Amino acid sequence: xxxxxxxxxxxxxxxxxxxxxxxxxxxxxxxxxxxxxxxxxxxxxxxxxxxxxxxxxxxxxxxxxxxxxxxxxxxxxxxxxxxxxxxxxxxxxxxxxxxxxxxxxxxxxxxxxxxxxxxxxxxxxxxxxxxxxxxxxxxxxxxxxxxxxxxxxxxxxxxxxxxxxxxxxxxxxxxxxxxxxxxxxxxxxxxxxxxxxxxxxxxxxxxxxxxxxxxxxxxxxxxxxxxxxxxxxxxxxxxxxx
Numbered sequence: 001x002x003x004x005x006x007x008x009x010x011x012x013x014x015x016x017x018x019x020x021x022x023x024x025x026x027x028x029x030x031x032x033x034x035x036x037x038x039x040x041x042x043x044x045x046x047x048x049x050x051x052x053x054x055x056x057x058x059x060x061x062x063x064x065x066x067x068x069x070x071x072x073x074x075x076x077x078x079x080x081x082x083x084x085x086x087x088x089x090x091x092x093x094x095x096x097x098x099x100x101x102x103x104x105x106x107x108x109x110x111x112x113x114x115x116x117x118x119x120x121x122x123x124x125x126x127x128x129x130x131x132x133x134x135x136x137x138x139x140x141x142x143x144x145x146x147x148x149x150x151x152x153x154x155x156x157x158x159x160x161x162x163x164x165x166x167x168x169x170x171x172x173x174x175x176x177x178x179x180x181x182x183x184x185x186x187x188x189x190x191x192x193x194x195x196x197x198x199x200x201x202x203x204x205x206x207x208x209x210x211x212x213x214x215x216x217x218x219x220x221x222x223x224x225x226x227x228x229x230x231x232x233x234x235x236x237x238x239x240x241x242x
Contacts, residue, residue: 183208
């Protein structure tokens with residue numbers, strides 16, 4: 001397995017892992033208590049025990065991702081219509097239920113810099129029927145990247161210091177959006193000239209946890225309202241850490 005990037009028109013995907021990627025081996029099923037065992041021996045009902053995490057066929061998961069490449073590429077192409085130099089890497093986390101449906105999903109990392117493209121990709125994953133895990137729900141992680149078209153000039157790379165003052169002024173709004181969720185929301189933003197100043201053309205973020213996934217739209221709204229310095233005659237791309 002290896003890292004790969006989306007190339008227009010070709011696509012590549014990297015499967016980071018399958019069940020509990022980066023985690024530990026699922027715990028064994030719990031042994032029923034003695035009284036339940038005695039009840040079962042006497043012909044009574046047997047309790048059904050389910051592990052928190054089950055197993056999922058990694059090959060079947062990979063085949064499912066392969067089938068989604070066209071739809072994911074469609075999300076990226078739509079983003080390119082708005083942001084011609086769109087590009088970056090993402091890492092997605094999916095919790096797959098025993099029915100094969102996504103229980104929840106979010107980006108653990110993203111440098112794409114466009115919330116609309118990120119939401120489109122998540123929507124593709126959430127609308128998909130996945131292989132059914134055995135013995136409990138399963139966790140899947142996937143990393144892949146997008147390269148902008150080769151005939152388009154890449155935006156100027158800014159360091160986070162360029163927007164540190166603006167982030168500081170908006171810290172109160174940022175904290176309100178986070179609503180007590182701990183951890184750093186990482187992402188990127190595109191800044192375009194706007195007279196003597198700069199404005200955010202688009203921004204995207206990844207959540208530090210499941211609890212932060214529904215905070216991203218609010219945070220992106222704060223970023224889009226930042227008062228920024230001008231990038232000059234051509235757009236810039238800057239990393240975000242909120």
